[in-house]
Amino acid sequence: MENLDSRESALGNALTYPEYLALIERLHTEEKATSFQDNASFYKYSVLGLSRMKRIHKKMELLPELVNAIQSIEGKQHWLIITESWCGDASQTVPIMIRMAEENSNVQAKIVLRDSNLDYMDLYRTNGSISIPVLVVHDENWNELFHWGPRPAPAQQKVMEYKALPEPRPPYEELSTELQKWYNADKGITTQKELLSLFSK
Numbered sequence: 001m002e003n004l005d006s007r008e009s010a011l012g013n014a015l016t017y018p019e020y021l022a023l024i025e026r027l028h029t030e031e032k033a034t035s036f037q038d039n040a041s042f043y044k045y046s047v048l049g050l051s052r053m054k055r056i057h058k059k060m061e062l063l064p065e066l067v068n069a070i071q072s073i074e075g076k077q078h079w080l081i082i083t084e085s086w087c088g089d090a091s092q093t094v095p096i097m098i099r100m101a102e103e104n105s106n107v108q109a110k111i112v113l114r115d116s117n118l119d120y121m122d123l124y125r126t127n128g129s130i131s132i133p134v135l136v137v138h139d140e141n142w143n144e145l146f147h148w149g150p151r152p153a154p155a156q157q158k159v160m161e162y163k164a165l166p167e168p169r170p171p172y173e174e175l176s177t178e179l180q181k182w183y184n185a186d187k188g189i190t191t192q193k194e195l196l197s198l199f200s201k
Helices: 004-013 017-028 040-059 064-071 088-101 118-124 153-163 172-186 189-199
Strands: 077-083 107-113 134-139 144-148
Touching: 004 077, 004 107, 004 118, 017 040, 017 107, 040 088, 064 088, 064 189, 077 088, 077 118, 088 107, 088 172, 088 189, 118 134, 144 189, 153 172, 153 189, 172 189
Parallel strands: 077 107
Antiparallel strands: 077 134, 134 144
16 A cells, blocks of 8 residues: 655656656766665666666567556556666666556556665565566556556566575676576567556456
8 A cells, every 4th residue: 555655755866768768878977876875786786677678678578468458448547666776677678668558548658766765665575675667557547556566477487596595695796697698589479478467457
């Protein structure tokens, strides 16, 4: 259940997808990401993420049944996508969400930066973690219909298995690489099917 104040605050900072991309590109001229701006690793991940988002947004083919489900939305919907530019999971799934929103003019999708809106993010923790991305879907009156995230079930299982390993665990970069390989092989199909199941309820 959403907290109205935290949502209104998040809305005040929300960006359209073009605005989000423009912000990332501007920050990259300063070798920064959307958060952790003093950390070179996050800038590196942000650069990779921007390239990946642009490629997926351009080339992704949505499932016909998902397109039909989105195009059949008759009332206005407000989608808030909680994310950050350096997030590897987000770079694979946020472009899919945006492509979906573009299929219906009744859908307004906005980007909410996690680390600038932690009160809002707190409402959508996963097992206590502020994992992203999270898509929160509302009707025209801002009643929450459902939320999804932070990653498709098979990818989430990989993360949970990693966290269950005894210390010292392998470097997180190994998990990140494995996740990206899974996303690339999956080609967005699992993400689309999970979202379709929610929109079809």
